[in-house]
Amino acid sequence: MKTLLVLLSITFLFSCKKDPKPELVNSQFNNGVLCMNEGLFQQNNATLSYYNLDSNKTNLNQFSIVNGRGLGDTANDMIEYTYLDKHYIAIAVDVSSQIEIIDALTLKSIKQIPIFNGTNAREPRSVAYHDNHLYSINFDGTVSKINLETHLISSNLMCGQNPEKAEIANNKMYVVNSGGLNSPTYDNTITIIDLTNFTIISTLISDINCSSIVKDSQDELYLISRGNYNSIEPKLLRINTNTNTVIQSFNINLTSLDYYNDILYYYNNTTQNIYTFNTTTETIDSNPLIDCSNFQTMYGIHINDLEQLIYLVDANGYTNSSIIKCYSLSGVFQYEFTAGLNTGQLLFK
Numbered sequence: 001m002k003t004l005l006v007l008l009s010i011t012f013l014f015s016c017k018k019d020p021k022p023e024l025v026n027s028q029f030n031n032g033v034l035c036m037n038e039g040l041f042q043q044n045n046a047t048l049s050y051y052n053l054d055s056n057k058t059n060l061n062q063f064s065i066v067n068g069r070g071l072g073d074t075a076n077d078m079i080e081y082t083y084l085d086k087h088y089i090a091i092a093v094d095v096s097s098q099i100e101i102i103d104a105l106t107l108k109s110i111k112q113i114p115i116f117n118g119t120n121a122r123e124p125r126s127v128a129y130h131d132n133h134l135y136s137i138n139f140d141g142t143v144s145k146i147n148l149e150t151h152l153i154s155s156n157l158m159c160g161q162n163p164e165k166a167e168i169a170n171n172k173m174y175v176v177n178s179g180g181l182n183s184p185t186y187d188n189t190i191t192i193i194d195l196t197n198f199t200i201i202s203t204l205i206s207d208i209n210c211s212s213i214v215k216d217s218q219d220e221l222y223l224i225s226r227g228n229y230n231s232i233e234p235k236l237l238r239i240n241t242n243t244n245t246v247i248q249s250f251n252i253n254l255t256s257l258d259y260y261n262d263i264l265y266y267y268n269n270t271t272q273n274i275y276t277f278n279t280t281t282e283t284i285d286s287n288p289l290i291d292c293s294n295f296q297t298m299y300g301i302h303i304n305d306l307e308q309l310i311y312l313v314d315a316n317g318y319t320n321s322s323i324i325k326c327y328s329l330s331g332v333f334q335y336e337f338t339a340g341l342n343t344g345q346l347l348f349k
Contacts, residue, residue: 029104029105029349032051033337034078035049035050035051035339036078036091036344037049037340037343038075039342040318040342041074042073043073044073044096046070047061048107049343062107063109067107073095074093076125077125078345079127079129083148087103089103090127097116098112098114099136111151113153115136115153120140123139123140124138126164126165130173131195133148136153141159141177142159143166144156157198159191160187162180163175163176164211165212165223170241171195172193173195174191175190175191177210178210180209186208188208188209188210190206191203204244207249210223210226210237211226214257215259218279218280222236222257223236223237224236226255234252235251236254236277237250238250248282250284254266256300258302258303260303263279263329264279267298272291273289274289274292290310290312290331297315298314298315309327311326315342320341322339323338324338
C-alpha cells in the first residue's frame with residue numbers, strides 16, 4: 001500500500017472530509033474515469049468512485065452501491081483485462097487479502113478470491129494478467145497464479161522480500177522486491193519468472209527498495225528505487241530484458257512515473273514538477289512539463305492513452321478526498337474532479 005502505515009495514527013486525530021451522498025451513476029460504466037480509492041490502513045474503507053464525462057460529475061462508493069457491501073481494507077491495485085471476449089476488472093485488496101473480480105461494464109462482483117497461506121494473509125499488493133491467467137503479487141514474498149476458468153489459485157511461487165509490483169516482457173514476469181518491512185535492510189532484487197512453466201529463471205540485482213515499474217515499446221523496463229529515505233537517494237533505473245541487467249541509472253528524486261508512446265512521465269519530488277524522458281533517444285527533457293507545486297500530496301501519474309491525456313492525483317493530505325487534475329500531453333491544464341480517499345489507480349472507460 002502506498003499509504004504509509006504511520007498515517008493510521010492520523011485518522012484518530014483528524015476526521016475525513018465528508019463527501020456528498022453516494023448515488024449510482026447508471027447501470028453501465030462506459031464513458032468516464034473509474035477511480036480506485038485505497039482508503040486508510042485498517043479502516044476498511046476502500047471504494048470505487050466514477051467520474052462521468054457526460055455529466056462532469058463524480059459519483060462515490062459505486063462498488064458498494066452495486067454490490068451491497070464494501071470493497072474491503074486497503075485496495076492496492078486495479079487492472080482491466082479480457083477473458084473469453086468479456087471485460088473484467090481485478091482489484092488487489094491488500095489487508096483484506098482478496099482479489100476482487102468484477103464486471104468491467106456494470107461493476108458487479110463476479111468472484112472474491114482469498115489470497116491466504118492457511119490462516120495467514122498473503123496481502124496482494126498488485127495484480128497482473130497474461131495468457132488467460134491472473135497473477136497476484138503478494139507482500140508475503142510470493143506470486144500466486146490464478147486460473148480464470150475456476151478462479152482458484154493453481155500455484156504459488158516464492159520470490160524476494162515484500163514484492164510491490166511486476167511487469168511482463170518477452171513472456172517473463174519481472175517481480176520487484178522492495179523488502180519494505182526490513183528497513184533499513186531493504187531488498188535489492190528483481191525475481192524473473194518464466195510464465196510458460198511458472199518457474200524462476202534468475203534473480204536480477206538492481207538497487208534497494210524498488211517500487212513502480214513500467215515497460216516501453218522496446219521491452220525495456222524502467223523502475224523507481226526509493227533509496228532508504230535517508231542517506232541513499234532515489235534513482236530511476238533502466239533494465240534490458242534481453243540481458244536481464246541494469247544498463248542505466250539516473251539520480252533523480254522521483255516518486256511516480258507512467259509511460260505512453262515512447263515517453264516516460266515522472267514526478268521529481270525535489271523540484272515538484274513533472275518531467276519527460278524519451279525512451280527512444282534515452283534523454284531527459286530538462287524543461288518541466290507540469291508545475292505541481294500547488295499539490296498538497298502528489299500521489300500518482302496516470303496516462304489516458306485513449307484520449308491522450310495526463311491525470312495527476314493529489315491525495316490532499318491523505319485524510320481528505322483526492323483531487324484528480326487532467327492535462328494535455330503538452331502539459332496544458334484541462335479540468336479537475338474530486339475522487340475518494342487516497343486514489344491509487346484510474347481506469348479510463
